[in-house]
Amino acid sequence: MQQEARELLDRIARGDESALSDFYRAYEGPVYRFVLSRLNDSFEAADIVNEVMMEVWRHAARFEGRSKVTTWVFGIARHKTIDRLRKRRPDHGEELDENLPDDDSPDPVDCLVAAENAEFIQLCMERLSEPHREVVHLAFFEDLPYAEIAGIVDCPEGTVKTRMFHAKKALQRCLQRLMGDRP
Amino acid sequence: MSDAQTPDRDSELDQLLPWYVNGTLSDDERARVEAYLSASTAAREEVELLRRLREHVKASQPSRSPGELGLKRLQREIAAERQAAPASPRGGGSPGWWRPAAIAAALVIAIQGALLFEMQPERGVGPATGGGSGGSVIEVTFAADATESEIRAALQAVDGRLVDGPGALGVYRVRLVGVAPDDAAAIRDAIATLEALPDVVTGANAGQ
Numbered sequence: 001m002q003q004e005a006r007e008l009l010d011r012i013a014r015g016d017e018s019a020l021s022d023f024y025r026a027y028e029g030p031v032y033r034f035v036l037s038r039l040n041d042s043f044e045a046a047d048i049v050n051e052v053m054m055e056v057w058r059h060a061a062r063f064e065g066r067s068k069v070t071t072w073v074f075g076i077a078r079h080k081t082i083d084r085l086r087k088r089r090p091d092h093g094e095e096l097d098e099n100l101p102d103d104d105s106p107d108p109v110d111c112l113v114a115a116e117n118a119e120f121i122q123l124c125m126e127r128l129s130e131p132h133r134e135v136v137h138l139a140f141f142e143d144l145p146y147a148e149i150a151g152i153v154d155c156p157e158g159t160v161k162t163r164m165f166h167a168k169k170a171l172q173r174c175l176q177r178l179m180g181d182r183p
Numbered sequence: 184m185s186d187a188q189t190p191d192r193d194s195e196l197d198q199l200l201p202w203y204v205n206g207t208l209s210d211d212e213r214a215r216v217e218a219y220l221s222a223s224t225a226a227r228e229e230v231e232l233l234r235r236l237r238e239h240v241k242a243s244q245p246s247r248s249p250g251e252l253g254l255k256r257l258q259r260e261i262a263a264e265r266q267a268a269p270a271s272p273r274g275g276g277s278p279g280w281w282r283p284a285a286i287a288a289a290l291v292i293a294i295q296g297a298l299l300f301e302m303q304p305e306r307g308v309g310p311a312t313g314g315g316s317g318g319s320v321i322e323v324t325f326a327a328d329a330t331e332s333e334i335r336a337a338l339q340a341v342d343g344r345l346v347d348g349p350g351a352l353g354v355y356r357v358r359l360v361g362v363a364p365d366d367a368a369a370i371r372d373a374i375a376t377l378e379a380l381p382d383v384v385t386g387a388n389a390g391q
Contacts, residue, residue, distance in 0.1 A: 017258070017261065020257070020261075021254060021258075024253070024254050024257060028248055028250070028253055028254070029248045029250075030247035032249065033248070042332050043335065045331060046248075046249045046253060048334065049248070050249070050253060050256055050257055050260070051250055051251055053257050054257065054260060055251075056262075057257075057261060059310070088225060117238055118242075121235070121236065122239070122243065123238045125239075125240070125243075136236070136240065137240065138389065139201050139202065139205055139237075140201070140204075140205060140236060140237040140240040140241065141241060143206065143207060143239050144201050144203040144205075144207065145202060145207035145208075146207075161198040161199070162198065163203070164201050165198050167232065168201065168229075168232075168236075171236065172232070
């Protein structure tokens with residue numbers, strides 16, 4: 001797949017529009033879902049997919065093969081998503097308190113019971129911060145290794161692991177609260 | 184080794200659990216995590232929770248991606264970019280691009296569009312094949328349950344703008360930006376694109 005994608009990029013760099021169509025068909029779904037996982041807006045996500053593919057068309061020659069194609073194209077999508085979020089909320093930043101201690105320990109059994117309920121999980125996923133949702137999406141929807149996620153979100157591997165750890169804790173806390181609210 | 188003997192969770196291994204679940208750890212990491220799991224009930228419960236979360240994320244269906252409509256939009260933008268800057272940015276390009284005939288055709292379309300822009304009123308209230316501001320107008324009906332998002336994507340696929348409607352029969356008038364009224368091939372192409380979306384578009388024609 002990666003080799004095939006690199007060959008497509010080579011052809012795109014030479015102006016082969018049919019290669020762009022193949023590339024689009026291979027990546028538009030994953031890119032759209034990735035952007036949507038952060039923006040939660042299907043209109044804007046579709047716009048960004050278009051912008052990403054235009055960028056691929058214009059700058060395929062810049063891909064040097066030092067990273068995976070997935071990392072490169074998701075990285076472009078991520079930058080465009082962050083730009084869009086900044087326009088939406090000028091004070092938007094990537095700041096996350098990665099080192100916050102998780103001093104409470106949600107009951108794992110409660111969480112497991114709550115996790116049987118798809119609505120509870122969905123609700124809790126929606127309440128995650130954008131960077132947390134992003135990492136959960138890349139790890140659990142795209143099944144990417146943490147090293148590759150680090151390349152996409154442009155941060156150290158340790159930060160990816162910590163971010164995922166805090167996302168999981170936040171989900172657990174949310175699920176436990178929902179269990180507590182249930183009559 | 185039991186949980187009682189290891190009251191403190193291993194934070195390093197805890198942080199690897201999500202990637203154990205998605206199957207992307209190295210052999211060494213996986214072996215360490217499996218040893219940890221065999222000794223920790225809490226870690227096993229956490230893995231079970233993570234598996235359920237992953238199943239949920241996989242099963243959740245986000246709204247449909249742009250798909251072929253998005254590809255049409257992309258191709259349209261690339262064509263427009265080419266028309267705007269006909270010199271090849273790629274030092275040669277592929278055969279079939281930048282043919283003189285295509286450039287001449289683009290110029291004809293642009294000139295016709297400019298003339299129509301001068302001659303037509305702002306809104307296309309005349310014959311449906313007449314122009315609005317710089318484009319041919321077709322008539323379109325949308326499925327009753329089509330969402331705004333789907334209608335928007337359909338219009339973007341043909342670079343269309345709603346200029347009038349709905350009429351009494353639910354007919355909308357859509358201006359095809361940059362398509363001259365006498366460019367029958369481009370109009371047919373746009374109609375075919377819309378008709379390829381039966382869940383969204385129930386009818387499209389060049390009008391009376």
